[in-house]
Amino acid sequence: MNTTAATERLWGGRFKSGPSLALENLSRSDPSFFRLAPYDLAGSRAHANELERAGILNAAELEQLLNTMDQIEKEFLAGKLPPILADEDVHTFLERELTQRLKAVGGKLRAGRSRNDQAANDLRLYLRDKARKLAVSVNELQDALIAQAEAHVETVTAGFTHLQPAQPIVFAHQLLAHAQSIYRDVDRLVDWDRRTARSPLGAAALAGSAICLRADLSAAELGYDGPCENSIDAVASRDHVAEFTFILSMLSVNLSRLSEEVILWTSRQFRWVELDDGYATGSSIMPQKKNSDIAELTRGKAGRLIGNLSGLLATLKSLPLAYNRDLAEDKIAAFDSIDTLELVLPAMAGMIRTMRVNVDEMRRQAPLGFTLATEVADWLALRGVPFSEAHEITGALVRACEQQGIELGDVSVATLAQVDARLEASVLDHVTLDAAVAARSGHGGTAPIRVKEQIARLRGAIDKQAAWAADYKGPSC
Template sequence: MNISEPIERLWGGRFKTGPSAALKALSRSDPSFFRLAPYDLAGSRAHAQELRRAQILTEEELQQLLGEMDTLQAQYLAGEIGPSQDDEDVHTFLERELTQRLGATGGKLRAGRSRNDQAANDLRLFLRDKARTLTHAVIDLQNALIEQADAHTRSVTAGFTHLQPAQPVVFAHHLLAHAQSIYRDVDRLVDWDRRSARSPLGAAALAGSAICVRPELSAVELGYDAPCENSIDAVASRDHVAEFVFIASMLSVNLSRLSEEVILWTTRQFGWVVLDDGYATGSSIMPQKKNSDIAELTRGKAGRLIGNLGGLLATLKSLPLAYNRDLAEDKIAAFDSIDTLELVLPAMAGMIRTMQVNVAEMRRQAPLGFTLATEVADWLALRGIPFSEAHEITGALVRTCEEQGIELGEVSVATLAQVDARLEASVLEHVTLDAAVAARSGYGGTAPARVEEQITRLRAAIDRQTAWAADYRGPSW
């Protein structure tokens, strides 16, 4: 084949016939994979610099290639060009375009590299980029939670264990519990990036390249910290992809838990929250309905992201070193997880930011179910009564209140004395919602002052994550 003719595939010289239609259909990349074109071109620019250092390219040829790659990328991003049905993958597509435009110079770009290190590099660059994109989206949700928390540092509600009323807390404290878990998901991305900032370029098929022998230079050009330590590991391992997909699935689980609570809070039975009309849906048959569909869709999609992780781990578990075509499945799992989160996160942020909290109803419900019982037991313990005994006394008091059909805050001094002589009238000063939350004044507790401090610390921590995401020095487009 003349080099000026369109390249249909990057292999085949030792074959007598071309691939069957069935093989071509199976082997062609999923259409979603072609989104890696800008990242493949970024790797090709760095590789071209390596070929210049190896004197495979002249300075004129290098500049021709770099200029044409810039044009090619602009045209691709503008939708002016795209892969053909004969392009097996993004690498074939881009090499075909360059060869058609530059002839033999375009064909020189393949020297010293393999689709193995190209594919590994493309996805790694993509994931490092998306780690920052997702961070910004998560931080928007974090800020929505903090804005709501800031407005409710003194709004008392019931805290739950086993989905049963347990103890009073301020609503801000409950919201911040979700914010803290989501904060750690971003922290996982930061930590993931530290391990993933290694360039696979120069590994070639598996043994390294005899032409591109300065991979540390191309690594710096692409924003990596260094090249991978082992060329086999560089092309064979996908633990960084599995870890990224784990972080995405963990984030989706945390979003699902928040969603489940929003669903509960908006029910008639709870009545804690009313969703903005722009972030709720109705029923096609029941005109009165207002449904928390964003929360339900988010909760449902968590299962999908968990499945992506399980599927990828199952693919990886038995692969021998080095590269195997099975590894193409890494992109299916990563892309779907990222695409899903990029849909979910803005919707969740908008829903949380615009929801209206029914402070009066939360406070009315807060003492129901004897949530102040622990205050009685603590009061007794602080007066030297063993907690096991204080627990029994308080349990007896609760039983008496149940029999009388009253809550703890309604108990009389006479009833206290009837249950146990050590239950003095002064205990009633502590059996109030405000006293209960104020008493939890240790670091991380629900006392309003502690919650306000938590908000300050969390804002500062999120500012550091925002700075990390903004400071990315990856390949420039």
């Protein structure tokens, strides 16, 4: 930061002396907070219009202020207007610039508002904007997952429970399971935005403003659905920040689960997937290594986002109404979670989009571990055998296969008869990979025909999320 200039503080009127250096160092905003400058200016424009309606500003002064704020924003975004060390926060920084450029007219802007409602408004605007941008990034990952799913609707592999081979599935179904959970994360953002689209402007310090009386108009100007119902709640509550941070932590957990599977799939033991060289790393000592670092880093960063949520909830616990400086911690948690995902999501999308699937190896492994056993039990149940008995008969058949060192698909008619007379030769037609996946043809099942329908529905749902992200009426920076 530039330290060559000084500033007037926004709060020093009743003090005989200035703050100590220790207080200044503790009280000064984290440098990352100044990213809110464009959103603070957006709120200041709406506030300036309120002051003109209240008679504090005349038309010429309003025009001066708006034009100057536009110029300040242009310079800030171009990197030509950094805050100085004496700027306690983004509000002090921008008011200093306005008063230096417009003198008394710039000083009028403080009437009828507080840093309390400014801070609350800045972060709401920022989070609503970032929610849309993150949704776009998530949808790029979704598109990569769906593209891979479309290529592997007929690719049969083993599905797992307890990390043990369980039943045959198509690989597309596994990919779409991840896509569905990530879809819900964006859906949570959409739902979160509905609750968050309320403007705190006009709440002032806590009791409301005696000057700015048309909070509904400033709310509409900023793309909100309306003003907050209670001025104390408007400046004191941060549940919308906690909820936002939860959604991002939940997203990171879902990304971590996908990452763990990629790590398994790319292992020498699985050999299901090979990563593109552009999305993998090597070893400084072992020349043969090809590591899935993107997946590992993503998995590791999930803990960081969970920590941000836990820390914010601990900060909010037992805070009295209305505003307290503790609430500055809300930005630390939210910013770090956003910044982390902005790095993670493009890397994950590229890794998934470019990975190569070993179709033949997947199919070879699919029946191993007696994954077709359920087909035998179902075949018996459909012929009137109580499933408890069918389960026992199938278990006995598996034991017989283990003793012979074969899989279920290799069992002989003689062995079937030895295990149980009800195991007719026709059961072998059902103990195949293709028959097994085709049989799961109920809604949401792994049958290729159902998977294709799932892809179509998911694409339509994601398109609606994309439309929500594009149709934002608030400030976007």
